[in-house]
């Protein structure tokens with residue numbers, strides 16, 4: 086299987102969300118259309134738990150949105166659904182309905198439980214982005230396990246069927262993978278600047294999409310840059 090996992094954050098117009106960690110809805114639409122033209126199907130992170138790697142010739146793209154910002158939860162689903170795709174939104178349960186305090190002065194509103202349930206019922210996945218959004222590698226094993234477990238509990242108490250996890254800042258260590266697995270979650274997402282290869286499912290690589298990434302830049306980031314790196 087040829088699989089690409091993309092990592093987005095906010096999805097809004099520049100005058101409202103700026104450029105930092107943002108992708109405009111129009112740009113997201115052009116990305117989705119590109120994959121449709123190339124005969125890619127979408128898949129969700131939770132699908133990796135049921136090993137779709139046997140589908141040798143299929144091409145899959147996975148759209149993920151870290152932090153479950155209001156802008157992403159409101160603007161990305163209509164874009165993806167218009168081409169028959171769905172995405173995954175990673176929520177930080179202790180701050181749902183509040184704002185991304187870890188962003189400091191650039192904090193933006195985070196989706197409410199009602200909004201998360203609404204997109205889940207439309208077929209999107211909502212995942213675990215830890216309870217408080219820490220740098221996981223700076224915590225010991227027990228603290229990391231607690232981050233995953235508390236988040237799982239609060240997500241489930243609020244009706245979310247959590248089946249995958251995503252590391253804040255893409256930061257992880259061996260204990261992050263072990264604690265994620267031991268919290269009962271078989272799929273984890275890091276950042277890795279390359280398509281999915283033969284990594285374990287608890288540490289799948291994603292390509293970060295930035296504000297100015299139109300389709301040619303996206304092609305470069307997904308397929309050209311990893312090859313250039315290998316040659317170095």
Ligand SMILES: [Zn+2]
Pocket residue numbers: 151152214218252253254
């Ligand atoms: Zn995050």
